[in-house]
Amino acid sequence: MYRAVTRQIEVTVEPNFLPERSSIDKGQYFWSYTIVITNAGAETVQLRTRHWVITDATGRKQEVRGEGVVGEQPVLAPGERFEYTSGVPLPTASGFMTGRYQMVSESGERFEIDVPTFSLDSPDHKRVLN
16 A cells, blocks of 8 residues: 655555456556545545656656546545545556646645555566666
């Protein structure tokens, strides 16, 4: 589990390799990731946009920007949490993702929160540490 906290908003990520959606012979690897966003602050906030940077094992980067997450722009009152699962394909057996969410407070202030950088590793891939 990966974790980041920005302005009392906690984001945790749990990635999961999906062999049934991957085709190793064709160089296609697929992961799901479950994200939980918890508002531990005192003010209601809404997630407006997302920005992902996805890097494969060759260092190739892909940026993804968009409105909300999984078609939603959740509103989180103090103490509330929002959980969703999404997925990502890669042409390599490993990589990593990092990102940010743009939030807006009930007073109208816009700010960004960090999504922790998380590793995407297939279980049959030999890991090399530098």
